[in-house]
């Protein structure tokens with residue numbers, strides 16, 4: 101069963117768009133960060149106690165499990181850095197959500213949970229770090245994506261509608277309802 105997978109940089113909207121998209125399409129929703137937190141505790145704590153490589157291994161396990169369950173799956177922004185995850189994504193429909201730095205600056209300021217869920221942005225100048233990380237991953241995102249939607253402008257519902265339309269238009273024949 102192929103999943104509809106959302107990838108992209110921190111704050112692009114993978115979690116928020118993914119949840120609404122699943123509802124809209126009548127599919128299950130899995131956020132792999134939420135699965136990791138449920139099983140292993142807060143992301144910042146995992147980074148602090150065991151380091152990023154350990155988090156990436158937990159993420160690899162969570163992503164592989166989520167992909168096999170199908171439905172809509174929102175990944176964490178760094179999941180594409182793992183080669184096993186990049187390989188696994190080839191069998192699924194992958195949507196890249198992008199966002200401009202001007203917009204992300206406001207989202208990072210407004211975010212209520214950056215400290216617990218985005219340890220890579222801790223400290224001074226989170227925006228500069230966000231840009232650096234995005235640039236370093238941009239090619240991996242683009243290579244993995246079947247479609248790209250920018251979430252910088254307009255209401256979130258417009259993005260949900262656009263991705264839902266794309267998903268219906270490109271649905272593989274073997275998964276269409278008979």
Ligand SMILES: Nc1ncnc2c1ncn2[C@@H]1O[C@H](COP(=O)(O)OP(=O)(O)O)[C@@H](O)[C@H]1O
Pocket residue numbers: 108109110111112113114115116117174207211251252253254255256257259
């Ligand atoms: N058009 C939009 N598309 C996506 N997210 C939006 C949009 N407008 C505002 N937001 C907000 O931006 C934030 C995106 O955060 P989140 O969904 O956690 O992103 P990610 O999972 O990619 O890190 C949310 O607070 C969401 O409500």
Ligand SMILES: O=C(O)C1=C[C@@H](OP(=O)(O)O)[C@@H](O)[C@H](O)C1
Pocket residue numbers: 108109110111114115133143175176177178179217218219220
């Ligand atoms: O980009 C990254 O390396 C990360 C993104 C986060 O998820 P979101 O992209 O959903 O914020 C979370 O997985 C963790 O803090 C690491």
Ligand SMILES: [Mg+2]
Pocket residue numbers: 114115116133174175176
């Ligand atoms: Mg998220």
